[in-house]
Amino acid sequence: MTETRLPIEPVDTAARAVHAVRPAGLAALLDRLAPGQAAFVRAAGFGAKADELILLPGADGVAAAVFGLGGQSGPHVFGGLPYKLPEGLWRIEPGDFDAEAAVLGYCLGAYRYSEFRKPGRAPARLAAGHGGRALSQAAAIWMVRDLINAPANVLGPAELADATAALGAAHGARGFRSSGSDLEAHYPTVAAVGRGSERAPVVAGFHWQGSAAAPDAPHVWLCGKGVCFDSGGYDLKPSAGMLRMKKDMGGAANVLGLARMIMEADLAIRLSVSIGCVENSVSGRAMRPMDIIRTRRGLTVEIGNTDAEGRLVLCDLLAEASDAGPALIVDCATLTGAARVAIGPDMPALFANDDVMAERLLAAGRANHDPLWRLPLWDGYDAWLDSPVADLNNVSSKAFAGAVVAGLFLRRFVAATTNWVHLDMYAWNDATRPGRPEGGEAMGIRALFAAIALHFSPE
Numbered sequence: 001m002t003e004t005r006l007p008i009e010p011v012d013t014a015a016r017a018v019h020a021v022r023p024a025g026l027a028a029l030l031d032r033l034a035p036g037q038a039a040f041v042r043a044a045g046f047g048a049k050a051d052e053l054i055l056l057p058g059a060d061g062v063a064a065a066v067f068g069l070g071g072q073s074g075p076h077v078f079g080g081l082p083y084k085l086p087e088g089l090w091r092i093e094p095g096d097f098d099a100e101a102a103v104l105g106y107c108l109g110a111y112r113y114s115e116f117r118k119p120g121r122a123p124a125r126l127a128a129g130h131g132g133r134a135l136s137q138a139a140a141i142w143m144v145r146d147l148i149n150a151p152a153n154v155l156g157p158a159e160l161a162d163a164t165a166a167l168g169a170a171h172g173a174r175g176f177r178s179s180g181s182d183l184e185a186h187y188p189t190v191a192a193v194g195r196g197s198e199r200a201p202v203v204a205g206f207h208w209q210g211s212a213a214a215p216d217a218p219h220v221w222l223c224g225k226g227v228c229f230d231s232g233g234y235d236l237k238p239s240a241g242m243l244r245m246k247k248d249m250g251g252a253a254n255v256l257g258l259a260r261m262i263m264e265a266d267l268a269i270r271l272s273v274s275i276g277c278v279e280n281s282v283s284g285r286a287m288r289p290m291d292i293i294r295t296r297r298g299l300t301v302e303i304g305n306t307d308a309e310g311r312l313v314l315c316d317l318l319a320e321a322s323d324a325g326p327a328l329i330v331d332c333a334t335l336t337g338a339a340r341v342a343i344g345p346d347m348p349a350l351f352a353n354d355d356v357m358a359e360r361l362l363a364a365g366r367a368n369h370d371p372l373w374r375l376p377l378w379d380g381y382d383a384w385l386d387s388p389v390a391d392l393n394n395v396s397s398k399a400f401a402g403a404v405v406a407g408l409f410l411r412r413f414v415a416a417t418t419n420w421v422h423l424d425m426y427a428w429n430d431a432t433r434p435g436r437p438e439g440g441e442a443m444g445i446r447a448l449f450a451a452i453a454l455h456f457s458p459e
Contacts, residue, residue, distance in 0.1 A: 006138055007082060007110045007122075008103075011129035015091040017064045018081065022071070023048040025096055029066070041066060051080045051434050062086055074369030075101040075134075079109030079435020082123030091127040100134040101369075107138035108435040113149040136264045137449070141442040144257035148427055148440025152229035152246040157194065157277035160226050160249060161204035164275045167256055168206030171263040173271075178203040186320075187276070189301070189312040192293045194278035196233060196286025203317070205274035208259075210457070212268040218328070218456040219270040221321035222259055225310045225333035226252030226277040233280050233306030234288055247440055248310070250427025251333035252277070258330075258445040265449075267457035274320065276313035280306070292390045296320060297413050302387040304395035310335045311394060311409045318413040318420075327456060328357070329420045330448060331410065338402030339375070339424040347371040348425035348444040351407040357419055360455055365447035372423070372444050375404060382408050423448075 009015075021029045026048045030038040037056045046054045050070030055062045065085060069077050078092075078101070092102050103126070110123035128135075147155065147163060155163075161177060168175045179202045184191045187203050194201025210217070227248040231237060237245070252275045259273045287293065291303045296316040310333050321329045332348075339349040347365075350372040352358035358374055365372040384396040384405055392412060396405040407422050414420045425443045432438045 006107050006135060006142070007125045008107065008135060009089055009125050009127050011091070012089055012127045015089040015127040016062065018067050018085070018090050018092045019064065020067045020069055020078070020092055020095050020097060020102065021048050022069045022096055037064070050077055053081070053084045055086070065090070069097060073097070075105030075108060076369070076433075076435035078102045078105030079433075081106055082110035082126075083121070085124035087122055087124055089125050089127055103128050104134035104138055105435050107135065108141060109437075111142050111145055111437055113146065113439055115146070115150065133265065137261055137446060140257040140260040140264070140445075143260060144253045144442040144445070145440045147253040147256070148247050148250050150246070152279070155246070155249070156199045156228050157197075157202050157226070157279055158199065160228055160252060160275065160277040161202040164204040164206070164256060164273070164277075167260060168208065168273070171208060173206035173208035173263070175206040176204070187296060187316040189293060189295050189316045190276045190278060192287050193227075193280055193309045193312050196283045197279035197281040198283075199228075199279050201276070201278040203274060203276055205272065208263055208271045210266050210268045210270075212266070213270055217268055217270050219272065219324065219326040220262075220328045220330070220452060220456060221272040221274070221324065221326045222255045223314055223317040223321055223329065223331040224252030224255030224273075224275045225249070225313050225331070225335065226275045227310060227313060228277065228279050230280045230307070230309065231282055233282060233286055233309060235305045235307040236282065237307060244428060247428050248334050249277075250425065250440060251310075251331070251335070251423075253440065254332045254423075254425065254427060254442055254445050255330075257442050258448055261445065261449045262452065265453065267453055269452070269457050272321065272324070272326070274317045276317055278313055280309045295413070299392065299412065300390040302390040302393045304393040308395045308406070311406050314410055315413045318410060322414045322418045322420075325418065327419060328452070329414060329418060330423070331421070332423045332425060332444070334427050335424040336403040336406050338406075340426055342375065342403060343373045345426040345428065345430060347373050348423040349403050350374045350444075351377055351422040351424070352420065353377060353411065353414070353416070354419050357421060360451045361421065361447055364451040364454070365444065368446045368450050370444060370446040372447055375407070377407050377411055378404055381405055385409055
């Protein structure tokens, strides 16, 4: 995918100033402004509410701006600025907020998917002399959004595999790719899901090591569900249910965004990434309900529903990762509607087989305004996956706890001694909000990055 350049310029003293202020600091700001400008702000009734903007007049037109933060914190409060400000170059004056978060939020709000339609206007540009990590994370999130927003006729399994390879190659990683008979032998469940499509399934990935990572440095393995379009297979989705199914590779996109953050930060870890790139289609070759397939782990799976294909894509990847004995496995997937029913679209459901790791991630989510919400791997529901003809079914016999049951299915393929985290995410914004334009979205990966950096890559 072609990346759009972030709307950032070097520091320029000619850039017009944006004064970002909270209600409690408004009086002090007005005392610092020129008397005429302060009077203008007072007369306009500006109250420094979140996302409130007032443009200050000057001799040549607009001289500066005052932007309200309300009581909010974190990056997204700055996300409305790029399209509220007039075009041109601006700088955010220091204030009662985190400067890197301001840069990140500004960049997140400037994003628009423009591959096939030119935006009505360009975002205002930001003069920023700080925010190195913020800029890296913003670029990674733009990449995630571009991948998810790409239509399925443009981004199929081969193209997603190519994007994976390109990311690894750009950072000196050692890539791998499995297709055809090799895929059938080593990733049979990925092959089964993708068999119904004219576009062949692929597993693509890479291995990378930080420049300061010792040979025995912590090994982190990331796995992503890359279903480039999900028709549901023979258990066909209704037409309304297919409208956003180009985003069913959102887990893979988020894994690639996280990997990019890790590699650009040069964390002192060993990193492996594996992406299951498939399309779930209907044809004479597609898997059918009540088929039985074998997995890399050797377990047999009865297909109770062809629309529960994401867990099949992931299970072979998880088995491979688990057998390598890493310090941590993370998988990301747009896996279940049940998770959205439980906690809504804005935060991923977090499943973990280690309480300490789960708490670390939840803390990182709170600290970085990138929330996660933990759901249980409840052992009492494990028997719901029983099958009379195979080792397990890919769906439950009951209508409850769909996200939990999906997590329990995946757990069957991870060694109990392996630290494993599963994120079930929506990866989409249904409507535009500050910092979160409608369309594909990165979710949870800033929290994951912060936790990995803190606990696996000591400085």
